[in-house]
Amino acid sequence: xxxxxxxxxxxxxxxxxxxxxxxxxxxxxxxxxxxxxxxxxxxxxxxxxxxxxxx
Numbered sequence: 775x776x777x778x779x780x781x782x783x784x785x786x787x788x789x790x791x792x793x794x795x796x797x798x799x800x801x802x803x804x805x806x807x808x809x810x811x812x813x814x815x816x817x818x819x820x821x822x823x824x825x826x827x828x829x
Contacts, residue, residue, distance in 0.1 A: 776812035777819065781805050783826035790818035790827060 776798065786804035798811035799818060806827070808818075818827050 775814070776808045776810055777814060777816075777827050777829050779806045779808060780826045780828070783824045785824050785826070787823060789821045789823065793817045793821045 784805045786801055786806070788801055788806075790806050791799045791801055794812075794817060795815060796811050796813055798809045798813070799806055800809070801807070806818075808827075814829055816829060819829060
């Protein structure tokens with residue numbers, strides 16, 4: 775199971791995309807989208823300033 779994004783909280787800053795070690799996060803329409811490539815490392819959770827990502 776991949777990490778989940780709360781679209782209402784996501785501000786589209788791209789920090790999660792930058793920190794993802796496997797490239798599983800892309801911004802689409804200004805919001806983070808996490809693919810099934812996610813390995814649940816938690817790097818994005820710690821990097822998200824709006825606390826929009828959870829495992």
